[in-house]
Amino acid sequence: MEGVVGLWKLRVKRGINLVARDTKSSDPYIVATLDDQKTKTKVSKGNCNPVWNDELTLAMRDPEAPIHIAVYDKDTFSNDDSMGEAEIDIKPYIECLRMGLSANNVPNGTELKRVHPTEHNCLANESSIFWENGKIVQDMNLKLRGVERGMVEIQIELVILPGHNLDI
Secondary structure (H helix, E strand, O other), rough: OOOEEEEEEEEEEEEEEOOOOOOOOOOOOEEEEEEOOOOOOOOOOOOOOOOOEEEHHHHOOOOOOOOEEEEEOOOOOOOOEEEEEEEEOOHHHHHHHHOOOOOOEEEEOEEEEOOOOOOOEEEEOOOOOOOOOEEEEEEEEEEEOOOOEEEEEEEEEEEEEEOOOOOO
């Protein structure tokens, strides 16, 4: 894992009002991509409001690189259909990480930052970055691009590997 300073943990919670790509429903799954890495959730059969609760892990080399999310409908006899895509802007999270917080000086549940939806991010609504059990986590609803509707609910956390730090 040359050049890896940390691991992104993505908790892919659920999809909300996803588009139907089959007759009345879809068999959605999510692919998360960072640089040349890809990982995916399990397929949720026949559901436009799937609950995955899957944890995906991606190695972080570049603290500026966004995480790309794509939703697909699993098909048996043809190529999987796109159900939208989004990007996770990690810059606000990295800014909070730079604060150098520790469990000694931050009470559990403290909100560190609020991130508002803009034309430059895929947030469907306001997102909070907070301190939870000695870690920084960010909950977000991402609005899917390239489709009529749909959101995915995700939580991100960065685990810095022992002996590494973010010199950014």
